[in-house]
Amino acid sequence: MGQAQLAAVPEPKYWHLRTVLLRTIDTEFSTGQVIPNERELSARFGVARATLRQALDQLELEGRLVRRRGIGTLIAAPRVGVPVSSSEEGWPSTSRSQAWRIVDCTSAPASPQLATALGVPAGETVHTVRRLRLAQGLIVATESLHVPDSAVPHLPALPQLVGSTEGERARSVLRQLERVGVDGESRSVELGVAEADQAVLLERPPGTPVLVVTTQYAAAGRKVAVAVCTYRADTCKLTFGESGGVEVSPVTAVRSA
Amino acid sequence: MGQAQLAAVPEPKYWHLRTVLLRTIDTEFSTGQVIPNERELSARFGVARATLRQALDQLELEGRLVRRRGIGTLIAAPRVGVPVSSSEEGWPSTSRSQAWRIVDCTSAPASPQLATALGVPAGETVHTVRRLRLAQGLIVATESLHVPDSAVPHLPALPQLVGSTEGERARSVLRQLERVGVDGESRSVELGVAEADQAVLLERPPGTPVLVVTTQYAAAGRKVAVAVCTYRADTCKLTFGESGGVEVSPVTAVRSA
DNA sequence: AAGTGGTCTAGACCACGAT
DNA sequence: TCGTGGTCTAGACCACTTT
Numbered sequence: 001m002g003q004a005q006l007a008a009v010p011e012p013k014y015w016h017l018r019t020v021l022l023r024t025i026d027t028e029f030s031t032g033q034v035i036p037n038e039r040e041l042s043a044r045f046g047v048a049r050a051t052l053r054q055a056l057d058q059l060e061l062e063g064r065l066v067r068r069r070g071i072g073t074l075i076a077a078p079r080v081g082v083p084v085s086s087s088e089e090g091w092p093s094t095s096r097s098q099a100w101r102i103v104d105c106t107s108a109p110a111s112p113q114l115a116t117a118l119g120v121p122a123g124e125t126v127h128t129v130r131r132l133r134l135a136q137g138l139i140v141a142t143e144s145l146h147v148p149d150s151a152v153p154h155l156p157a158l159p160q161l162v163g164s165t166e167g168e169r170a171r172s173v174l175r176q177l178e179r180v181g182v183d184g185e186s187r188s189v190e191l192g193v194a195e196a197d198q199a200v201l202l203e204r205p206p207g208t209p210v211l212v213v214t215t216q217y218a219a220a221g222r223k224v225a226v227a228v229c230t231y232r233a234d235t236c237k238l239t240f241g242e243s244g245g246v247e248v249s250p251v252t253a254v255r256s257a
Numbered sequence: 258m259g260q261a262q263l264a265a266v267p268e269p270k271y272w273h274l275r276t277v278l279l280r281t282i283d284t285e286f287s288t289g290q291v292i293p294n295e296r297e298l299s300a301r302f303g304v305a306r307a308t309l310r311q312a313l314d315q316l317e318l319e320g321r322l323v324r325r326r327g328i329g330t331l332i333a334a335p336r337v338g339v340p341v342s343s344s345e346e347g348w349p350s351t352s353r354s355q356a357w358r359i360v361d362c363t364s365a366p367a368s369p370q371l372a373t374a375l376g377v378p379a380g381e382t383v384h385t386v387r388r389l390r391l392a393q394g395l396i397v398a399t400e401s402l403h404v405p406d407s408a409v410p411h412l413p414a415l416p417q418l419v420g421s422t423e424g425e426r427a428r429s430v431l432r433q434l435e436r437v438g439v440d441g442e443s444r445s446v447e448l449g450v451a452e453a454d455q456a457v458l459l460e461r462p463p464g465t466p467v468l469v470v471t472t473q474y475a476a477a478g479r480k481v482a483v484a485v486c487t488y489r490a491d492t493c494k495l496t497f498g499e500s501g502g503v504e505v506s507p508v509t510a511v512r513s514a
Numbered sequence: 515a516a517g518t519g520g521t522c523t524a525g526a527c528c529a530c531g532a533t
Numbered sequence: 534t535c536g537t538g539g540t541c542t543a544g545a546c547c548a549c550t551t552t
Contacts, residue, residue: 267547294537294538295537296536310538310539324537324538324539325537325538326537326538327536327537327538328536328537329536329538330537330538462539
């Protein structure tokens with residue numbers, strides 16, 4: 001990598017450093033390579049390690065770097081395009097794509113907030129299926145799918161499910177939901193950070209930035225499910241619309257134009 | 258606060274601090290209030306100011322706090338729901354909603370990346386309209402709308418536009434684009450940080466986290482425009498689907514359930 | 515054991531907004 | 534001028550991975 005060159009301008013050091021590093025990794029490094037360690041870089045640029053780390057923090061937030069404790073700092077792979085478009089992608093089709101992996105399934109009375117979101121009376125039984133979403137073999141998201149009991153009337157009663165595994169119970173919920181069908185969905189996307197439990201599932205430390213996608217599913221004019229899907233912001237680019245799956249063109253690059 | 262857990266991995270101080278602060282601001286503060294300053298808080302919790310700031314950084318990333326230099330740290334207002342759904346919302350209807358404010362308009366040969374994204378030969382003239390998006394009187398996003406010259410054949414030639422203001426030129430581009438119509442769009446959303454120019458427009462410091470929405474518009478099977486829209490991640494929740502505008506229910510709260 | 519990133523400290527000074 | 538958050542320093546120790 002290049003050598004120290006810091007302008008004495010109103011621009012903060014860490015921001016200038018980020019710019020220099022960004023240009024360097026764009027021109028002299030490729031995906032998967034490890035860059036020099038933090039102590040060496042801070043010495044080379046003549047700044048404190050904390051300042052250098054501030055620059056690396058930015059680049060990590062942008063998904064350009066990945067830092068692994070005990071290993072080093074690596075050039076990140078380009079973000080994976082993850083389709084979040086029509087029902088077909090995220091919907092509980094247990095068959096087809098292996099893109100989802102069931103974690104567990106619980107049934108409990110709805111909290112007030114959840115009841116409101118689902119449009120059911122507080123306290124009604126709600127089945128919650130937790131799943132992991134995979135893309136290209138990597139975990140990219142966790143999902144909590146909440147289904148009020150009244151939306152899946154043909155679900156076997158709880159007592160009959162004693163002895164069945166969580167996976168089986170989860171699959172029955174999904175199957176029943178499929179039978180109901182969906183004729184509408186509304187969605188929101190916002191930035192969040194992973195709490196402890198999410199962080200474990202995503203194999204990331206707590207506080208990891210995530211894109212929280214909340215989807216409300218409707219059938220015959222009433223809400224039948226709410227899904228809260230938590231995507232790793234560092235590795236995911238959410239895609240919507242007709243062009244499912246892989247991106248048609250590297251539009252991301254337009255940003256720097 | 259003090260817990261005797263068997264955690265083989267001790268929770269970092271800043272993360273525990275975040276949890277405590279989050280509970281405090283949820284129960285004892287309301288939107289717009291200023292919380293005690295950093296020096297006092299760090300003293301009160303018996304940690305270094307840098308550690309306290311690490312906790313505040315998290316809460317700011319989550320959109321729960323707003324820090325203003327010279328003023329203090331305030332409880333943030335809930336995120337504003339911004340419709341990014343059908344063409345109607347984001348589309349250049351110069352009339353109707355006052356939700357967009359034109360910044361400038363330039364015409365230049367397409368960079369290679371931009372040409373690829375638009376599906377035109379590199380070097381073709383591309384008109385770029387920059388706009389601000391407002392919601393509830395606040396700036397929530399900037400947009401760069403790229404339109405290849407070949408997609409708007411009836412646009413007055415450049416020489417004829419000499420003397421016209423940028424605003425007028427921008428409006429003619431938008432008008433022509435409206436005439437062409439749109440029959441398809443594909444979109445992606447990812448996390449980014451605001452560069453210097455974007456930061457100025459968004460009235461935020463460089464490095465501010467943003468949600469980058471890239472939209473490709475098509476008409477008659479060919480791409481007619483690409484829009485790169487940069488939303489302030491701290492204040493925006495992007496909404497898709499039928500329920501435009503305000504959210505139907507406080508689904509966000511489900512996260513903590 | 516050695517090397518990496520992660521956390522934490524106790525200071526210092528600067529830029530900004532209000533007074 | 535004063536109080537605020539923003540930046541920066543020079544260390545220290547810890548947790549993790551590899552050798």
